[in-house]
Amino acid sequence: MLFKIKDLQAIKKGKIDLAFRNWKSARVKVDSVINTAIGQIKINSIEKSRIAHISPEDIKRSGNENLSSLLKILKVNAEDEVFRIALSYHGEDPRIKLRNQESISSVQFEEVKFKLDRMDGRSSTGPWTMQVLKLIQNHPHQRAQFLADTLERDKDKLKINIRKLKNMGLTQRHEVGYTISPLGKAYLNEIENLKT
Numbered sequence: 771m772l773f774k775i776k777d778l779q780a781i782k783k784g785k786i787d788l789a790f791r792n793w794k795s796a797r798v799k800v801d802s803v804i805n806t807a808i809g810q811i812k813i814n815s816i817e818k819s820r821i822a823h824i825s826p827e828d829i830k831r832s833g834n835e836n837l838s839s840l841l842k843i844l845k846v847n848a849e850d851e852v853f854r855i856a857l858s859y860h861g862e863d864p865r866i867k868l869r870n871q872e873s874i875s876s877v878q879f880e881e882v883k884f885k886l887d888r889m890d891g892r893s894s895t896g897p898w899t900m901q902v903l904k905l906i907q908n909h910p911h912q913r914a915q916f917l918a919d920t921l922e923r924d925k926d927k928l929k930i931n932i933r934k935l936k937n938m939g940l941t942q943r944h945e946v947g948y949t950i951s952p953l954g955k956a957y958l959n960e961i962e963n964l965k966t
Contacts, residue, residue: 771798771811771855775945777833778808782859788831789855790824792844796853805863807943812860819854821846828854868939869951879960885938889931895923902931903940903950903958911947 771791773781780786791797796816798804804811821841834840837848844852874882890897898921905917914932918925932948935941940954950958 771804773806773811775807778806778811780833781811781857782808784859786831786833787856787858788828789857790819790832790840790844791853791855792846792850793853798855803860805865805937808859809862809866810860811857814856814858816853816855818851821848821850821852824854865937865939869936869942869953871939872952872956874953874956874960879957882938882940882957889934898923898931899935900961902928903935903954906932906941906948907950907955907958910949911944913947917948 771789773789777786798813798816800813800815802813804813821837824837824840826836829835829837829840832840834843841847844850846852886899890899901921902917905920906912909916909920914925914929917932918928921928932941932943935954936943936948940951940957942949942951
């Protein structure tokens with residue numbers, strides 16, 4: 771479930787506590803927690819709702835000004851059904867603390883290396899983790915399409931792989947593109963030190 775940064779900040783402040791999505795089936799579950807750029811968001815409830823039954827107050831609670839702006843964002847018309855999702859800020863994303871580490875212990879280095887080697891070993895296209903990390907390091911804040919074109923890979927598959935690196939605390943996603951996290955830099959520095 772994706773949100774714009776401004777909406778995430780409003781969720782954290784308690785100004786947005788509803789979201790509407792035009793999905794064929796529910797993509798989140800009640801009581802699930804989603805990791806986002808500002809921390810964790812909890813899904814409190816999810817139900818189908820006809821657009822015509824959405825109150826002006828609920829539209830405001832979702833961060834939209836009026837019904838027409840909501841219809842435009844969702845690409846629906848007033849007769850359609852959408853998912854009404856109640857949500858709240860849950861707390862800091864533990865990955866944020868991890869990725870902000872500026873140093874890496876030898877034990878942590880070995881754990882990260884083991885996980886990356888395992889991802890490379892399971893890949894049908896061959897080793898990719900160091901290639902992607904170095905590309906992001908050399909081209910910060912580049913869109914996934916640029917990275918995919920550079921690597922001659924499928925953009926959607928590359929985004930899934932970058933998300934795996936992010937979940938390990940090695941990369942960060944921004945409004946535009948990706949960067950290597952402090953932990954990722956520490957890992958790459960340690961790799962370079964091993965070569966010398």
